[in-house]
Structures are given as structure tokens and as C-alpha cells.
Amino acid sequence: MNRSREFTITLPAWCGTLEASLPERIPDRDERMRLAVELSRRNVEEATGGPFGAVVSTRDGRIVSIGVNRVETDRCSSAHAEIVALSLGQAALHTWNLAEVDGAPLELATSCEPCAMCLGAIPWSGVGRLVCGASKRDAEATGFDEGERSADWVAMLERRGIEVHTEVLRAEAARILHDYRERGATIYNPG
Amino acid sequence: MNRSREFTITLPAWCGTLEASLPERIPDRDERMRLAVELSRRNVEEATGGPFGAVVSTRDGRIVSIGVNRVETDRCSSAHAEIVALSLGQAALHTWNLAEVDGAPLELATSCEPCAMCLGAIPWSGVGRLVCGASKRDAEATGFDEGERSADWVAMLERRGIEVHTEVLRAEAARILHDYRERGATIYNPG
Numbered sequence: 001m002n003r004s005r006e007f008t009i010t011l012p013a014w015c016g017t018l019e020a021s022l023p024e025r026i027p028d029r030d031e032r033m034r035l036a037v038e039l040s041r042r043n044v045e046e047a048t049g050g051p052f053g054a055v056v057s058t059r060d061g062r063i064v065s066i067g068v069n070r071v072e073t074d075r076c077s078s079a080h081a082e083i084v085a086l087s088l089g090q091a092a093l094h095t096w097n098l099a100e101v102d103g104a105p106l107e108l109a110t111s112c113e114p115c116a117m118c119l120g121a122i123p124w125s126g127v128g129r130l131v132c133g134a135s136k137r138d139a140e141a142t143g144f145d146e147g148e149r150s151a152d153w154v155a156m157l158e159r160r161g162i163e164v165h166t167e168v169l170r171a172e173a174a175r176i177l178h179d180y181r182e183r184g185a186t187i188y189n190p191g
Numbered sequence: 192m193n194r195s196r197e198f199t200i201t202l203p204a205w206c207g208t209l210e211a212s213l214p215e216r217i218p219d220r221d222e223r224m225r226l227a228v229e230l231s232r233r234n235v236e237e238a239t240g241g242p243f244g245a246v247v248s249t250r251d252g253r254i255v256s257i258g259v260n261r262v263e264t265d266r267c268s269s270a271h272a273e274i275v276a277l278s279l280g281q282a283a284l285h286t287w288n289l290a291e292v293d294g295a296p297l298e299l300a301t302s303c304e305p306c307a308m309c310l311g312a313i314p315w316s317g318v319g320r321l322v323c324g325a326s327k328r329d330a331e332a333t334g335f336d337e338g339e340r341s342a343d344w345v346a347m348l349e350r351r352g353i354e355v356h357t358e359v360l361r362a363e364a365a366r367i368l369h370d371y372r373e374r375g376a377t378i379y380n381p382g
Contacts (some may be wrong), residue, residue, distance in 0.1 A: 006282075007278045054294070077277065096268045118308075124308060
């Protein structure tokens with residue numbers, strides 16, 4: 001076996017086409033969530049990953065990065081949509097700290113509430129607002145394991161100065177998870 | 192601003208030299224931890240990242256991948272040593288699931304107990320054993336924020352079938368964190 005010296009996570013080609021068609025700004029929070037849900041839907045349709053999408057933006061809606069789940073396709077168990085979107089935002093802005101951009105922290109919108117890993121990643125990223133679509137219950141009904149998250153997770157983020165909005169366009173977001181299950185696609189949590 | 196379509200995390204050059212000098216197998220668990228601690232030490236000395244190192248291996252000690260913290264250097268807040276080592280192991284083995292390798296799950300040895308993000312990442316990676324050096328208290332004494340981890344985290348992993356060994360070579364591992372603090376280097380948690 002050859003050891004690896006680097007790893008790369010890449011958006012699928014259709015994301016480039018979709019990004020090129022986006023306006024520079026999406027001022028409405030619900031419309032940014034609609035984009036995250038659209039990413040989760042397309043990712044399943046195009047068979048490029050699991051049913052999860054995420055968007056990083058400024059508070060006034062400038063789109064900094066998009067992300068989709070790439071676990072199976074890029075063979076990386078931590079390539080959840082949130083980690084992909086945050087990392088691509090940091091790559092584009094040349095900083096690991098999204099709290100220091102234009103004087104205001106950025107927003108992460110995700111089509112589904114973060115799992116334990118992504119929840120832990122959010123404070124390290126510097127984002128100041130988290131917007132969630134489908135709930136943990138929706139994810140778990142589909143068979144996805146969200147990991148051990150404190151019941152108190154919203155308050156935990158708020159204590160760190162991160163604003164949290166949950167169940168934004170929840171029905172649309174949960175529908176994508178439901179459809180994914182109906183297709184009989186992989187639920188890729190080991191164990 | 193140009194949006195990014197991919198991001199890459201890379202080991203520093205000295206890791207290649209070090210890897211070339213490693214035996215194929217390190218059968219002793221404490222010696223694998225010694226390697227993780229050596230990685231954390233060299234990463235500070237070479238100014239290539241924070242004071243954290245990790246090693247992924249088979250149960251009989253075949254070294255699959257190594258990782259060091261690359262948060263500042265690769266401008267990626269999730270590039271902790273554990274995530275880097277797990278992702279490089281998955282890249283080398285062409286699978287996101289380290290539970291399916293040679294019929295036995297792999298081991299992750301980390302110079303410091305995982306933060307909330309890395310703790311959440313461990314079950315998704317498929318590893319079957321976690322070996323930790325320095326404790327959360329050692330990390331926090333240095334000024335690093337480990338995030339919101341349940342006090343019950345060892346039992347949580349064990350319930351998922353993951354064996355946990357803590358405080359292995361703790362004094363050596365904690366010493367690197369202490370020295371890092373003495374140098375007045377960056378403690379890179381936002382907020």
C-alpha cells in the first residue's frame with residue numbers, strides 16, 4: 001500500500017454549472033435555505049453523494065461557497081456537506097476563520113441539522129449564524145445516525161455567540177431525505 | 192471573489208522524509224503513540240501547524256497514514272490531526288470506511304484527546320480503537336478549546352464498539368502542548 005500525502009475534496013461538475021447561474025447575492029434567508037435543499041436534491045439525482053447540501057454566505061447574502069455530501073464519492077467519511085462548504089469558503093477567502101470576513105461573521109445554511117461532528121466543527125469555523133432545514137428526527141427517520149449530540153446543542157452554540165435558526169423550510173428539506181430512503185440508497189454510517 | 196470548487200489538505204514535506212524512515216509495522220501500541228507525539232513535536236518545531244499528531248494503523252501495527260494539524264497552514268478549520276490522518280488513510284485505502292480493512296477495524300492514535308468535532312468524526316470513520324495521549328485538561332491548560340464533549344465520551348464510543356485507551360504516554364504528549372504555549376504561538380480557536 002502506498003501512503004497518501006494529501007487528500008482533495010471536489011464538488012461535482014454540476015455544482016459549477018449551478019454556481020455560474022446564481023446571483024451574486026441571495027438576500028433572503030429562506031432563499032439561501034432553498035439553495036441548500038436544491039443542492040441536497042441534485043446531489044441525489046446526479047448520484048454524486050448523499051442527500052445533504054450547505055451554503056456559506058455573508059449576512060447580506062453574498063454566496064461564498066456551496067457544499068454537498070461527498071463521503072462515498074470522494075471516499076472520505078468527514079466530507080459532509082457542512083464541512084465541504086466551510087472548507088471551500090475558507091479556501092476561497094484564504095483564511096481558516098470565517099469570523100474575520102468583512103467585519104461580520106458568515107452564515108452556514110444546511111439542508112439538515114448538523115451531526116455531532118459538524119456541530120463540533122461549527123464553532124472552529126468562525127461562522128456566526130447557523131440555519132438548519134430538516135431536523136435530527138427527519139435524518140434519523142431516514143436511517144442516518146446523527147451521533148451523540150447534546151439535547152442542549154442550540155443553547156451551546158448560542159453561548160458561543162452563534163445564532164441558530166432551526167426548521168427553516170423543514171418540509172421541503174425532509175422530503176429529500178424521505179425520497180432518498182425510498183430509492184433504497186446507501187445509508188453510510190458504519191456500525 | 193472567486194469561489195472554490197475543491198480543497199486539498201497536504202502533509203508538510205518533512206512528514207514524507209519521516210514516513211520513509213518508518214518501519215512497515217510498529218507492533219507496540221505505546222510506540223505508535225510515541226510516533227503521534229513525535230509528529231506533534233515536529234509540527235511545532237518545523238512551524239507547519241499546531242501541536243497535534245495522529246497515526247492510523249492496523250491492529251498489528253502496519254502504519255496506514257499519519258496526520259498533523261494543518262489548520263493555519265492549509266487555512267482549514269477542520270484540518271485537525273485526527274481528521275487529516277483518517278482522511279489520508281481513507282485516501283490510501285480507497286474507502287471511506289476503515290472498519291472494512293483486512294477484516295478488522297483500524298486504530299487511531301492521537302497525541303491529544305479529540306475535540307468535539309474529532310470525537311464526532313471517529314464513529315463515521317469506522318476505526319475500532321482510539322488511543323489518546325494528552326488529556327482534555329492538558330489541552331485546555333494550554334488554552335485550546337476542546338468544545339462541548341460529553342463527560343461520558345469514552346462510554347459513548349464503547350457503546351459503538353470502539354475501544355478507547357486514554358493517557359497513553361500522557362506526560363510526553365502534554366509536554367509538547369506546554370512547550371507550544373511557552374513559545375507564545377497561536378491558539379487558533381475563534382471566539
